[in-house]
Amino acid sequence: MKTMEDTGTMFGQIDPPQRLLMGPGPVNVHPRVLRAMTADMLGQFDPEMTGYMNQTMALYRQVFMTENRWTFLVDGTARAGIEAALVSLVEPGARLLILRAGRFGLLLSEIAQRIGAEIRTIDIPWGEVAPPEQIEAAIIEHRPQVFATIHGDTSTTMAQPLDGVGAICRRHGVLSYVDATATLGGMAVATDAWGVDVVTGGLQKCMGGPPGSAPITISDRAAAHIMARRHVEAGIRGADAQDGSRTRIGSNYFDLAMIMEYWSEKRLNHHTEATSMLYAAREAARIMVEEGLEARFARHRAASEAMAAGLRAMGLTLYGQDAYRMANVTGVFIPDGVDGERARTRMREEFEIEIGTAFGPLAGRIWRIGAMGYNAMKHKVLITLGALEAVLAAEGHALPRGAGVDAARASYEAMPGAAPGAAS
Amino acid sequence: MKTMEDTGTMFGQIDPPQRLLMGPGPVNVHPRVLRAMTADMLGQFDPEMTGYMNQTMALYRQVFMTENRWTFLVDGTARAGIEAALVSLVEPGARLLILRAGRFGLLLSEIAQRIGAEIRTIDIPWGEVAPPEQIEAAIIEHRPQVFATIHGDTSTTMAQPLDGVGAICRRHGVLSYVDATATLGGMAVATDAWGVDVVTGGLQKCMGGPPGSAPITISDRAAAHIMARRHVEAGIRGADAQDGSRTRIGSNYFDLAMIMEYWSEKRLNHHTEATSMLYAAREAARIMVEEGLEARFARHRAASEAMAAGLRAMGLTLYGQDAYRMANVTGVFIPDGVDGERARTRMREEFEIEIGTAFGPLAGRIWRIGAMGYNAMKHKVLITLGALEAVLAAEGHALPRGAGVDAARASYEAMPGAAPGAAS
Numbered sequence: 001m002k003t004m005e006d007t008g009t010m011f012g013q014i015d016p017p018q019r020l021l022m023g024p025g026p027v028n029v030h031p032r033v034l035r036a037m038t039a040d041m042l043g044q045f046d047p048e049m050t051g052y053m054n055q056t057m058a059l060y061r062q063v064f065m066t067e068n069r070w071t072f073l074v075d076g077t078a079r080a081g082i083e084a085a086l087v088s089l090v091e092p093g094a095r096l097l098i099l100r101a102g103r104f105g106l107l108l109s110e111i112a113q114r115i116g117a118e119i120r121t122i123d124i125p126w127g128e129v130a131p132p133e134q135i136e137a138a139i140i141e142h143r144p145q146v147f148a149t150i151h152g153d154t155s156t157t158m159a160q161p162l163d164g165v166g167a168i169c170r171r172h173g174v175l176s177y178v179d180a181t182a183t184l185g186g187m188a189v190a191t192d193a194w195g196v197d198v199v200t201g202g203l204q205k206c207m208g209g210p211p212g213s214a215p216i217t218i219s220d221r222a223a224a225h226i227m228a229r230r231h232v233e234a235g236i237r238g239a240d241a242q243d244g245s246r247t248r249i250g251s252n253y254f255d256l257a258m259i260m261e262y263w264s265e266k267r268l269n270h271h272t273e274a275t276s277m278l279y280a281a282r283e284a285a286r287i288m289v290e291e292g293l294e295a296r297f298a299r300h301r302a303a304s305e306a307m308a309a310g311l312r313a314m315g316l317t318l319y320g321q322d323a324y325r326m327a328n329v330t331g332v333f334i335p336d337g338v339d340g341e342r343a344r345t346r347m348r349e350e351f352e353i354e355i356g357t358a359f360g361p362l363a364g365r366i367w368r369i370g371a372m373g374y375n376a377m378k379h380k381v382l383i384t385l386g387a388l389e390a391v392l393a394a395e396g397h398a399l400p401r402g403a404g405v406d407a408a409r410a411s412y413e414a415m416p417g418a419a420p421g422a423a424s
Numbered sequence: 425m426k427t428m429e430d431t432g433t434m435f436g437q438i439d440p441p442q443r444l445l446m447g448p449g450p451v452n453v454h455p456r457v458l459r460a461m462t463a464d465m466l467g468q469f470d471p472e473m474t475g476y477m478n479q480t481m482a483l484y485r486q487v488f489m490t491e492n493r494w495t496f497l498v499d500g501t502a503r504a505g506i507e508a509a510l511v512s513l514v515e516p517g518a519r520l521l522i523l524r525a526g527r528f529g530l531l532l533s534e535i536a537q538r539i540g541a542e543i544r545t546i547d548i549p550w551g552e553v554a555p556p557e558q559i560e561a562a563i564i565e566h567r568p569q570v571f572a573t574i575h576g577d578t579s580t581t582m583a584q585p586l587d588g589v590g591a592i593c594r595r596h597g598v599l600s601y602v603d604a605t606a607t608l609g610g611m612a613v614a615t616d617a618w619g620v621d622v623v624t625g626g627l628q629k630c631m632g633g634p635p636g637s638a639p640i641t642i643s644d645r646a647a648a649h650i651m652a653r654r655h656v657e658a659g660i661r662g663a664d665a666q667d668g669s670r671t672r673i674g675s676n677y678f679d680l681a682m683i684m685e686y687w688s689e690k691r692l693n694h695h696t697e698a699t700s701m702l703y704a705a706r707e708a709a710r711i712m713v714e715e716g717l718e719a720r721f722a723r724h725r726a727a728s729e730a731m732a733a734g735l736r737a738m739g740l741t742l743y744g745q746d747a748y749r750m751a752n753v754t755g756v757f758i759p760d761g762v763d764g765e766r767a768r769t770r771m772r773e774e775f776e777i778e779i780g781t782a783f784g785p786l787a788g789r790i791w792r793i794g795a796m797g798y799n800a801m802k803h804k805v806l807i808t809l810g811a812l813e814a815v816l817a818a819e820g821h822a823l824p825r826g827a828g829v830d831a832a833r834a835s836y837e838a839m840p841g842a843a844p845g846a847a848s
Contacts, residue, residue: 016466210701251675253503273501274635289433
């Protein structure tokens with residue numbers, strides 16, 4: 001055996017700079033969530049562990065504003081939740097209609113291609129949203145098995161309105177899927193009111209947690225569809241195992257039928273639940289429920305409005321349509337003559353503040369400035385605006401000094417009863 | 425909007441019982457790993473974050489005893505690493521030869537079926553291992569694209585010897601995959617010495633970390649095979665994007681070609697790295713490298729031998745062949761007349777100690793008692809044996825009182841220079 005002393009490389013303790021993350025996520029994690037992760041493990045079928053799992057289900061029903069029994073966690077990042085939803089809902093060869101208005105809409109097709117879905121799309125320009133009539137017309141034209149969309153696409157900072165979309169899908173016998181990674185915990189993700197079937201999220205944006213766990217909720221009718229695709233693993237199947245009639249799900253890890261049985265009273269073994277991430281997800285939801293959903297959404301709106309007011313007062317131009325702006329990340333055009341990446345580096349190196357770059361057609365054209373979760377707070381908005389002003393001035397861009405911070409303060413003061421800090 | 429005050433359900437802080445987890449995993453996490461997870465987030469392309477990613481790669485090269493450039497983490501539990509390896513290596517319709525000697529061998533076929541692989545198997549009785557000649561004969565007979573096996577299958581507590589297996593595969597132009605989830609950090613997982621192509625693991629067993637991150641290492645020839653299946657995502661592809669010539673990988677999340685580009689200097693965006701789990705994985709590896717691999721493997725062997733000696737001195741019969749026993753989990757027959765689950769419950773309720781149940785043909789016949797990672801320590805072995813003795817006596821099973829603990833102590837004392845506690 002090779003001894004490692006020869007090649008041994010050692011590094012110091014984890015000690016990241018204390019940086020304010022005002023990009024599109026991940027953002028700073030609520031200290032209570034970080035502390036929750038220091039709790040030690042439990043056996044995965046211990047009553048205490050399954051109790052925590054059940055509590056997590058109850059908490060995420062509140063987060064997703066739903067009564068769906070099947071509300072739990074997929075063990076992976078937000079993208080894992082998206083793939084689990086699509087691979088479990090959409091059968092190979094079945095038609096999937098995707099509303100694409102940004103990078104994450106493209107991601108849905110990317111994932112669906114691998115599944116072998118027959119893909120139809122509603123493609124709208126980045127920065128715009130689709131009215132319900134356009135969605136219904138496309139459903140009538142394409143007759144898909146599943147309709148899929150992004151709620152808030154951080155690549156464009158726009159939020160697709162979803163009121164009435166579930167009803168349209170049900171009227172036409174179509175299952176619906178919504179990716180709410182970037183909005184969950186910051187804007188109303190009104191699963192039951194929208195009437196949509198499957199919604200997934202992440203922790204690392206408005207939930208104020210770390211990336212690595214994907215909350216999901218599934219309606220009863222979607223669960224019935226998924227359970228019709230179930231096949232019990234050979235290694236654990238009993239004599240009473242019953243397989244479903246539909247095409248088997250093309251992934252074991254993302255087989256939501258099996259994951260539901262793991263989270264059900266049956267506790268059929270599947271993966272080993274990511275215990276620390278479960279603790280984090282549970283604590284993030286506890287903080288949200290304690291704060292109250294409406295207060296939390298108002299806090300995000302207040303931060304977003306103040307950020308927008310401040311950026312405009314600095315003479316900058318916001319990207320996209322005001323009416324459909326996400327309440328937690330703001331796109332702003334990089335002023336002419338300013339090198340966007342140089343300014344971002346200066347923000348990081350001089351102020352220890354991160355703001356976001358952009359993808360695809362918006363790369364080099366806009367910055368994306370977030371105020372999400374634990375960072376949707378007055379002082380963090382003010383500090384970010386003040387730093388951005390100084391950086392733009394240092395980069396030779398003329399702008400009225402002090403105007404951004406003052407406008408953001410005024411925006412907060414104009415909000416009746418707005419909480420100045422975090423939770424009410 | 426529905427107000428949550430009506431239905432609000434609240435639960436208390438995470439506060440698990442301080443339980444000693446002496447089953448087949450997850451086990452208690454090293455306190456340093458838990459503390460590492462309290463560090464706050466970094467932007468995913470911050471130099472500090474990519475620096476930690478590079479350090480993690482260097483550390484896991486030591487853990488996997490390899491010089492493979494491609495050594496990194498898959499964001500999900502150990503099962504996610506298995507699926508990423510198989511879906512990225514095995515093309516639909518290609519032949520996969522699986523050595524099956526327990527539940528996790530069955531899991532490999534389960535996953536491979538979903539991929540559409542043409543599966544061939546070497547099936548050997550649970551509790552046995554396959555000699556290299558048997559593996560070579562099956563490779564010659566079936567001519568697979570990939571050969572896959574489990575190193576230590578916790579369902580049987582046996583470790584498959586892998587010396588020479590990589591050379592056999594290379595001689596016949598076959599790629600090789602090893603699942604080392606249950607042995608990584610506890611027994612030598614000698615990637616380069618074995619000459620195998622892809623090895624995956626988990627944190628929650630001998631690495632002394634929480635479940636939720638799957639370390640992986642990939643040889644250059646396997647990486648070339650996987651990169652020939654790459655296709656760049658539409659949302660981030662530049663004008664210079666080049667797609668490979670082989671069948672596209674059937675999963676986006678588990679597309680190792682894309683994950684490699686994320687971990688490479690290119691830093692092509694894929695998922696958002698699970699930062700807290702990266703911190704945990706990095707700290708677990710740091711502890712292992714500090715302890716020294718040989719010392720760590722000796723610590724696991726010492727705990728395992730003492731556990732075996734203690735169980736035998738109590739009059740119990742071990743399961744499986746001594747020569748091929750894993751050095752971190754021991755199977756022991758439940759004595760006649762004892763209800764295995766009642767005894768396990770009593771262990772948990774009276775002593776706060778968990779020992780493991782069993783799957784499939786071994787369910788109700790054996791317990792599986794682990795001494796893994798932070799729990800492969802003398803005092804934990806002694807405490808577990810003492811508790812098991814008391815529980816068996818309480819359940820009416822006659823046995824020599826004190827014999828188990830004394831035999832385990834003697835086993836430790838007989839080991840020249842054996843460290844009494846944890847790290848040397």
